[in-house]
Amino acid sequence: MHTILKENYGFVFEDKLIDEIAQVATLKDFKEGDVLIDFGDYIKKIPLLISGAIKILREDFDEGELLLYFIEKGETCAMTMACCLGETKSEIRAIAENKGKVVMIPVNFMEEWLGKYKSWRNFVFNSYNNRLKEMLSAIDSLAFLxxxxxxxxxxxxxxxxxxxxxxxxxxxxxxxxxxxxxxxxxxxxxxxxxxxxxxxxxxxxxxxxx
Incomplete structure (x- = not known):
């Protein structure tokens, strides 16, 4: 686990944070089409993507679902983090676009690391910022394209x-x-x-x- 994290997140996180993640996280393989998070789930773990890609869908209460964005290697899902912090049910569905691996971190460490590690704070805030830009782009696409x-x-x-x-x-x-x-x-x-x-x-x- 430590080696995988170091190779993929060594340029993002401090060594001490990588050590802590390796101690508490689990590594999960997924294949194309797997539902990793579903509507209404209480999210207990935060995903860090090691390989592959995951698409994030938002439920349309009239009919079907709408693609919001894709998560790629080295990223996480900001909406998942938001649900974790608010202890609310998931409003998104995460489906594997192709096969890959993801590191799952227990949610109770998220707030602790926000105060303890600058790199984790930056990672979380950048994730929110990037996802917000992508969702605004999705809204623009719906409205103007x-x-x-x-x-x-x-x-x-x-x-x-x-x-x-x-x-x-x-x-x-x-x-x-x-x-x-x-x-x-x-x-x-x-x-x-x-x-x-x-x-x-x-x-x-x-x-x-x-």
Whole structure:
């Protein structure tokens, strides 16, 4: 555990903090599609992502869910931290975008380390700041971008996170993340292909222009 933390967070945390995390945390493997946090859960542990990517969804009380942002290596979920501090139920669902590993830290250490370690305070505040920017970007996207622009931004983000120009997602899965219908997504994907921005293959979308 200590070696994994040192390799991935040694540039962020003090050695003493890494030692403490290694003593109390657990390492968890996950695979694509695993639900790591669900709506209504009381969150007992804070995730530090070692590898892979996790998408964070917000429940829409009228219908379905809305993609807020992705968590990548070296990051945590600010909304998870907020639930931990407020001892409230989770208002997000965290689903593994691909396989990876995550370090889970018991929540009772979070406040203690806020007062004890400057690096932990900076990490927490930066996480809040970065997630806020991403959520504002998501709001702007909903308010000001056409669905074809939202779709292209989504595909580019998926490509970056997975490190591949080929995106293995069904039209229905994309529609679910973008809170629209499969018919709309299929039509827009075909339009993007006609514009030369993507190529459609069986169960794969290839980014041509980035």
């Amino acid at each position: 056409n669905m074809d622009e939202r779709l292209m931004n989504y595909l580019l983000e998926k490509s970056k996170i997975n490190g591949s120009k080929e995106i293995k997602s069904t039209h229905q899965e994309i529609a679910y993340d973008l809170h629209t219908s499969r018919v709309v997504i299929s039509r827009l994907l075909k339009a993007l292909e006609n514009q030369g921005q993507i190529k459609l293959h069986r169960a794969i979308i290839e980014i041509v222009k980035s």
